Amino acid sequence: xxxxxxxxxxxxxxxxxxxxxxxxxxxxxxxxxxxxxxxxxxxxxxxxxxxxxxxxxxxxxxxxxxxxxxxxxxxxxxxxx
Amino acid sequence: xxxxxxxxxxxxxxxxxxxxxxxxxxxxxxxxxxxxxxxxxxxxxxxxxxxxxxxxxxxxxxxxxxxxxxxxxxxxxxxxxxxxxxxxxxxxxxxxxxxxxxxxxxxxxxxxxxxxxxxxxxxxxxxxxxxxxxxxxxxxxxxxxxxxxxxxxxxxxxxxxxxxxxxxxxxxxxxxxxxxxxxxxxxxxxxxxxxxxxxxxxxxxxxxxxxxxxxxxxxxxxxxxxxxxxxxxxxxxxxxxxxxx
Amino acid sequence: xxxxxxxxxxxxxxxxxxxxxxxxxxxxxxxxxxxxxxxxxxxxxxxxxxxxxxxxxxxxxxxxxxxxxxxxxxxxxxxxxxxxxxxxxxxxxxxxxxxxxxxxxxxx
Numbered sequence: 001x002x003x004x005x006x007x008x009x010x011x012x013x014x015x016x017x018x019x020x021x022x023x024x025x026x027x028x029x030x031x032x033x034x035x036x037x038x039x040x041x042x043x044x045x046x047x048x049x050x051x052x053x054x055x056x057x058x059x060x061x062x063x064x065x066x067x068x069x070x071x072x073x074x075x076x077x078x079x080x081x
Numbered sequence: 082x083x084x085x086x087x088x089x090x091x092x093x094x095x096x097x098x099x100x101x102x103x104x105x106x107x108x109x110x111x112x113x114x115x116x117x118x119x120x121x122x123x124x125x126x127x128x129x130x131x132x133x134x135x136x137x138x139x140x141x142x143x144x145x146x147x148x149x150x151x152x153x154x155x156x157x158x159x160x161x162x163x164x165x166x167x168x169x170x171x172x173x174x175x176x177x178x179x180x181x182x183x184x185x186x187x188x189x190x191x192x193x194x195x196x197x198x199x200x201x202x203x204x205x206x207x208x209x210x211x212x213x214x215x216x217x218x219x220x221x222x223x224x225x226x227x228x229x230x231x232x233x234x235x236x237x238x239x240x241x242x243x244x245x246x247x248x249x250x251x252x253x254x255x256x257x258x259x260x261x262x263x264x265x266x267x268x269x270x271x272x273x274x275x276x277x278x279x280x281x282x283x284x285x286x287x288x289x290x291x292x293x294x295x296x297x298x299x300x301x302x303x304x305x306x307x308x309x310x311x312x313x314x315x316x317x318x319x320x321x322x323x324x325x326x
Numbered sequence: 327x328x329x330x331x332x333x334x335x336x337x338x339x340x341x342x343x344x345x346x347x348x349x350x351x352x353x354x355x356x357x358x359x360x361x362x363x364x365x366x367x368x369x370x371x372x373x374x375x376x377x378x379x380x381x382x383x384x385x386x387x388x389x390x391x392x393x394x395x396x397x398x399x400x401x402x403x404x405x406x407x408x409x410x411x412x413x414x415x416x417x418x419x420x421x422x423x424x425x426x427x428x429x430x431x432x433x434x
């Protein structure tokens with residue numbers, strides 16, 4: 001069961017990473033990156049690293065998303081803008 | 082260009098695959114993870130450092146320099162953002178009648194929704210308590226300075242979003258702003274020198290039984306400085322990027 | 327004895343209902359035509375779905391002291407989910423998104 005969970009989570013991680021890289025709309029990329037962080041947070045917790053999981057959730061999914069969005073608001077929204 | 086990119090990706094991918102193939106199997110008792118310092122940390126960490134949380138012991142005692150530089154890196158990020166010209170440039174103040182009103186209008190063209198305002202106000206104290214608990218309990222359970230810094234910083238950003246820039250700026254007292262931003266590196270350096278005086282090693286922690294209270298005090302001071310300094314830096318990063326340009 | 331079984335039934339029922347809401351919300355998020363209907367579906371996931379799954383888990387565990395965390399989490403989710411949906415819909419409204427109607431069938 002644990003192996004299945006790990007495998008699903010890691011596959012999901014790769015899938016979200018690819019969607020982040022493929023997104024043309026940078027706001028969509030940020031949202032997908034938040035999802036990536038959330039999945040990674042679950043992986044950390046499941047692998048027994050709650051410290052890293054808390055940081056990943058707070059910094060990866062929370063603070064960096066806000067900072068990225070602000071930067072996009074200041075620059076351009078599209079990758080080739 | 083496309084062929085070059087493709088070749089580059091293939092080379093990097095091949096390198097990574099070769100590297101991963103060279104790793105010892107997961108859980109291998111003879112792997113480097115289990116034969117080098119890791120085992121010693123686990124077996125003797127508590128006795129050697131006198132700290133109850135092994136993660137804290139590794140973070141502050143065994144890997145103190147890494148953590149020190151990590152704090153410096155966060156501080157450097159803020160310095161870099163503040164060095165951008167748009168971060169500190171103030172928009173020209175509007176003149177004449179109704180200047181204050183038009184200024185406010187430009188600042189938040191969209192009024193904050195009363196629902197979001199109420200919910201953020203209601204949740205903020207709980208978030209603060211969670212951050213403090215994570216700092217305080219970080220001694221024995223997961224959590225600690227960095228986590229609590231991220232949580233307090235996120236809370237300050239949320240409050241800044243609903244209360245507006247002027248009110249949010251007041252969360253960090255103006256005179257102490259520069260000191261608070263540099264709190265992490267400054268306190269880390271101070272504790273490192275205290276450790277030097279006590280043990281003869283930079284960032285050393287007195288490990289004997291008698292120095293229990295002193296050692297705990299050093300760790301607590303470091304954790305609080307990381308939490309407060311990190312939170313202020315995160316909030317300031319947000320303010321600097323959010324500044325009207 | 328009977329009480330325990332009853333509690334278990336209620337707990338499992340809550341989890342099942344929660345998962346059903348999560349599924350329906352997810353399908354809605356993918357299938358609905360515009361931002362307002364999607365926010366409507368997604369907020370069901372949060373409040374009804376995750377909320378009742380958490381409450382069901384707390385019941386399943388027998389309401390020990392540690393389950394207070396699950397209840398607090400459920401309260402947080404129930405409060406923050408609708409707020410997020412409200413903020414999203416409001417931002418969409420303010421930026422001039424038109425609501426989908428049956429007449430205009432194009433992609434919203």
